[in-house]
Amino acid sequence: MDLFDDLPAPTNSETPSQPSRGDHREKRKRQVNPEDEVVEERTCEEKKVCKGLARIKGFVASRRGEREDMQDAHVVLPDMSSCLPAPPAQASRLAYFAVFDGHGGAHASRFAAEQLHRTLADKFPKGEAENLDKLIKKCLLDTFRQTDEDFLKKASSQKPVWKDGSTATCMLVVDNVVYVANLGDSRAVLCRSEPGEGGAEDRTVTLALSKEHNPTIYEERMRIQRAGGTVRDGRVLGVLEVSRSIGDGQYKRCGVISTPDVRRCPLTSNDRFAILACDGLFKVFSAEEAVKYVLNILQAEPVERKEGQTEEEGRYETACQRLASEAVRRGCADNVTVILVSIEF
Template structure:
């Protein structure tokens, strides 16, 4: 597996950083387009509202709809844990957050859980800064704490990302550091999940294709589908390339911004902000139903050696064997690094939804 680094160092970066970030062109990956992901996600989100038999009579259709309404009322417990390994890198530049109760100084009636992975490049400072500040900034921006308001929640997440990057750039200028960090974040508000990302870290959900208690607890993965909830932001992708070029940046033949940075959205990276790098996230939300089993968050190191379906199958088997979530996450990372030879930093969070 090719070691997939996000940045190519420049002459003004010290030798230690050059050793940590070798100049390598990333392995070719065929991304799913945003349209494809939206179609897949929407199709699965809406599948509950479609009768399995196109020729069913109206009474059957109404019964199916009633079942789906009841399904949305189900209450879910959330369990999660993280694991990490620096791989063959000299240092660990990832940071992560697992907060079952993420209300902090903003208490409310609405359940608030938060999980995130920040994948640093060129150092760990930006990742640590985002870890310490993003969630609090999102809460301060008005993340709903009493009654769910999807529009208000997305607005708060967007503002939280903006404020975090703005203050991070001020800190990095004062401190003279230039590293950056990608991010994949999840908020669970009540029974609604919000996913936000910048860069190439991903979130994948394992979702049943049928609503059936026996199938839900099946030991097979025949009825379980892996759905990517995030969109990668890389300079080589047409939509991102166009935005970069409009900002005055260039994408070199190696697919990197200014020949150096692979990702096109990230926290920090202040030397690239004037040529198209932004910290504006893609945000996706959905209501939990009985069909939703678990979410896997991972940095690009994990997804470099695991495909979405492969990871879902791996985690599902361990959960069916009765292993705790903490053990499952450790097994996933160990498999990625020791067995599949992930050379990059590798961090994963497994978030399990259990019906009450």
Template sequence: MSEIDDSVTGNESQREATDAEPNPKHKRDSDSETSTSVEKKLKTDDDRKPEEVGFGGIGPQKDKPVLKEMGFEIEADAAEDKGSRHTMEDAWVVLLDAGLDTPGKLRCAHFAIYDGHGGRLAADYAQKHLHANVLSAGLPRELLDKKVAKRAILDGFRKTDESLLQESVAGGWQDGATAVCVWISGKTVFVANVGDAKAVVGRSSTSDVVQKDSDGVGPLKAIVLTREHKAIYPQERARIQKAGGTVSSNGRLQGRLEVSRAFGDRQFKKVGVTATPDIHSFDLTEREHFIILGCDGLWGVFGPSDAVDFVQKLLKEGLPVSTVSRRLVKEAVRERHCKDNCTAILIVFRYK
């Protein structure tokens, strides 16, 4: 997606969803592309093999796409479409066993979407390095300490951005990428984001846990777990101005970049762009049914509540997670005319 054009920051409270804005502007004003080819990118259920689930389909995951963990199972899958853009600048990660070189020894799962702008080099770099950096920074392996875990995520984001910037100087590129990331360790969920990619959880009411309807559960409430980082928002604008940057009348940093937090974007680092994420954590209960991660292309045509209703309906029909994630992206691109790159990850919790 095009990122020289987005962002804001946040707190750690959960927020009830509001409707989506119209199709988002490109993040970089120089990124607009027009193309009518949207049919080729979506993979059908028969096209995609289970072993393709992993680092954006680049590195295979050896596990089955189901993780059994402490009284519940996790199923997850991703789908993507380049929309009407000429190139795909998103990257994603689905790791049900996130121990990397020591599978099975880390009780943790990891999911992420990196939405590139100005190219996909920054998105690819973060995809390959962020999780390893978070692990090396000390994401707890057994006795979970939430403060230690959040500190590890912060350190992992910082280390990734610092090394990415060094790579971009050496390579002569200036790409940037927003990110939304989830780590699930035991029953604790950690959500971290920079930029305008979002995470939304579908949560049932307390009464639904006790008394379910004939379909299994009543309508779910959509809770937004992330906070957008855009230069036009007061908190981000103040931070940018303190760093010596400006926010123009079109809401863009230096008249060009809409997001105020992202990996890379080295030409904007001195004027307030940072890769410091907002981090939120919560413990899973039977009220949490699934989490949707999406780049801003998805949320430009889907409101959070709309997306949760769409996913819940398909899951109630008994469709597999892989099919539901693809239907969600297909609906966004082909029916709702998302013109940006569109990527979504669906994480479903099945309680025993």
């Protein structure tokens, strides 16, 4: 799988997984439908990006679910420029949004939330660089590797040693181009409108911006087995549900890596919003259901809003909060963290 894939095809058929109760291992096991692993590929035509920068704003909601503690972490930075040593010469706007889903503890997720964007800022291309797109993708790969190494070094110095890990789904917006780097089973999806055929009304499509990494996927399982690890009951060594993560030092020798998939998506005037969320949401919502749920709230009657918020911002805030709460109401026992990123040209 090319790590530098552009935007994948929209997912047209997903079945939400049933919520799992009573499993308190490092990541909850869920049933995998073999048909869900077959993704129809189609060529996505890139639409011309609208002139001017899209207005980007992030809204976040977190719920503990039935867990005793919150192991998720998140970052919302609509303006990341202040984190950079020097403003990039070729980018007018940088924004960063990220969700980290910890397992076995919260050390890795909190460390990644505090450090990953700082490392990204330090490594971000400086000056007038040619082929900025390629440099950004390399920068993201290096950032994930460095963050993992830094955490493992800190974890090994603790007494007792930290053995937890974390997924990561990060969205970097450079002007009007989105780069999503992810590892593990947290996900990112984009809501986009497409013209209907023959004068029909526009239709809404849900585009996957990330790829799930678990040991049941053939390429992931083969890498783990080549490294001397085993996959039992869909988990690495029968314990760890994800095949890529930050941390999990005891599994690195078994083929668990910190290399993310990196995907690129130019924003268009037809884009409405993106959802970044941990697997707690997607255990009880399909991607399409989550997008439809948000759309219904955005199109509903006026909602209450916080002081200083516009009506539109109030709708997004309400949609984000209700989506997270609905995941818990549907029986998700896991932590749930949702970031809803509005996009407006």
